[in-house]
Amino acid sequence: xxxxxxVEVVRRGLVSWVRGRTITSVDVLxxxxxxxxxxxxxxxxxxxxxxxxxxxVRRGKFLWMPLADTxxxxxxxxxxxxxxxxxxxxxxxLGMSGQLLMQDARVPDEKHLKVRLRLSAAGDMPEQLxxxxxxIFGGLFLTSLIPxxxxxxxxxxxxxxxxxxxxxxxIARDPLDPHFSFxxxxxxxxxxxxxxxxxxxxxxxVSGIGNIYADEALWKAQLHYARPTDxxxxxxxxxxxxxxxxxxxxxxxxxxxSFDSLYVNVNGxxxxxxxxxxxxxxxGLPCRRCAAAGRVSPLLREQFxxxxxxxCPVCQPRPRNGRW
DNA sequence: AACGCGACCTGCGAGC
DNA sequence: TGCTCGCAGGTCGCGT
Numbered sequence: 417x418x419x420x421x422x423v424e425v426v427r428r429g430l431v432s433w434v435r436g437r438t439i440t441s442v443d444v445l446x447x448x449x450x451x452x453x454x455x456x457x458x459x460x461x462x463x464x465x466x467x468x469x470x471x472x473v474r475r476g477k478f479l480w481m482p483l484a485d486t487x488x489x490x491x492x493x494x495x496x497x498x499x500x501x502x503x504x505x506x507x508x509x510l511g512m513s514g515q516l517l518m519q520d521a522r523v524p525d526e527k528h529l530k531v532r533l534r535l536s537a538a539g540d541m542p543e544q545l546x547x548x549x550x551x552i553f554g555g556l557f558l559t560s561l562i563p564x565x566x567x568x569x570x571x572x573x574x575x576x577x578x579x580x581x582x583x584x585x586x587i588a589r590d591p592l593d594p595h596f597s598f599x600x601x602x603x604x605x606x607x608x609x610x611x612x613x614x615x616x617x618x619x620x621x622v623s624g625i626g627n628i629y630a631d632e633a634l635w636k637a638q639l640h641y642a643r644p645t646d647x648x649x650x651x652x653x654x655x656x657x658x659x660x661x662x663x664x665x666x667x668x669x670x671x672x673x674s675f676d677s678l679y680v681n682v683n684g685x686x687x688x689x690x691x692x693x694x695x696x697x698x699x700g701l702p703c704r705r706c707a708a709a710g711r712v713s714p715l716l717r718e719q720f721x722x723x724x725x726x727x728c729p730v731c732q733p734r735p736r737n738g739r740w
Numbered sequence: 741a742a743c744g745c746g747a748c749c750t751g752c753g754a755g756c
Numbered sequence: 757t758g759c760t761c762g763c764a765g766g767t768c769g770c771g772t
Contacts, residue, residue: 419765451748477766511766513750528750551749553766610742619767628765696765722745724763 418510420590420624421667423477426516430472430479433518434545438468438486438536449530449549452507452583453557463558464506464533473505473569476623478584479516480505482561503561505581508547511554518542531556559583570595590624591661592668602653605645612648612656613641614721625660628696629667631726633660635695638705640732641725647735666692695726703728 418426442461444450453460467483474480482505508516517526520542525532531547547556561579569580570593589596601622605615615621616630625633634641636659639652670692694704699717706713706728713730727734 422765448749509766511749512764549749550751551764551766553748608742614743617766626765723765 418477418514419626419629419664419667420477420592421629421664421671423474423479423510423624424592424668425671426510427472427474427479430481430516430518430545433541434469434481434535435471436469437538437541438466439464439533440536441465441534443532443534444530445525445532446530446552448552449547449555450557451552452509452555460556460558463504467506469506469535473581475569475580475584476587476590476619477626478507478509478581478587480507480559480581480584482579503579504558505561507557507559507581507583509554511549511551513551514547514549514554517546517548519544519546557583566595587619588621588623590664591622591657592624592664596622598654598657601657602650605648605653608645610645611641612639612643612645613725615645616656616660617721622657622660624664627723627725628693629660629663631695632663632693633657635705635726635728635732636663638731640727640734641720643735695728698726699724703731706730 442464444457444461447457450457450460464483466486468486470482470484472479472481482503508514510516513528518541521534521544526546526548528548528550529546530549530552533545533547534543535541535545537543547554549555559581562582562585563578564580564585568578569584570589588601604621608615608621613630613634616625616633617627630641633656637652637656639656695715698715700714703711703713703715711730713728715726716729717724717726719725
């Protein structure tokens with residue numbers, strides 16, 4: 417489900433619920449959700465219990481919570497004070513269907529509940545943070561925080577730390593990140609020998625864009641997904657990046673306004689999809705831009721990278737050899 | 741470096 | 757009704 421706007425909605429929601437609270441106990445109901453935690457469920461739970469959540473930070477679609485030992489915890493006897501334990505974080509990736517929900521203890525377990533974290537009491541706030549995931553493409557795991565020279569995780573974190581989760585250090589900044597550099601993006605884009613959509617989906621080049629927003633951005637910029645990246649003019653690259661930024665900003669606003677319940681809802685932007693998508697899922701339906709110009713051009717659906725791509729055959733013509 | 745593909749999973753709707 | 761098929765917004769790792 418989630419692309420950048422959905423993950424950011426979750427992050428913003430989570431911050432207010434979990435920052436400063438201590439994880440008191442962990443239930444792993446399905447170890448498959450910890451696939452990326454190599455040391456197994458016992459190690460996962462053992463390291464989390466007693467840890468305090470410092471913040472909720474995002475890079476692309478990766479979300480993590482830097483952790484600290486609770487003050488007063490005895491230091492591990494085998495560790496000298498001058499050699500403190502490395503900084504760690506609880507990492508979450510939502511995959512296709514993951515959700516992070518704040519729930520009161522008396523709410524029955526969700527059908528696809530995978531991991532439950534109990535948190536220290538904090539006023540009327542729900543006690544549990546639940547990871548629910550139908551398809552299990554997402555997951556939780558612990559990762560170290562390593563120094564970065566690029567100014568921290570960025571994203572829209574409120575208190576960026578000069579550390580980044582190791583497992584997210586290969587992820588580029590996203591177009592909404594204030595430190596995103598278009599010049600650097602364009603330089604790397606031009607150096608690639610690939611198609612434009614493949615590049616937009618490459619989280620190491622620009623992050624946060626998934627299949628839906630890629631199609632929406634390409635439609636808005638009137639560019640075809642197969643356009644060779646080494647032929648893109650600066651103005652065209654700027655157009656598609658601005659389009660991605662616009663589409664994701666709108667989705668974020670829609671998700672943000674519908675976020676008002678006791679839990680953090682990954683589906684915050686689902687209403688947005690119905691109303692505002694111009695390309696994705698609109699096979700056979702008339703292109704709205706062409707319709708406004710008095711033409712009827714039904715959108716095409718094609719297989720590309722083992723998934724569906726939606727384009728208008730008239731205003732996003734497929735590049736032909738040497739001519740576009 | 742870039743690609744195409746399979747792997748990882750469950751569930752839903754369409755069609756027979 | 758029950759079966760199969762295709763489809764779903766992500767990422768990783770392999771062989772070429």
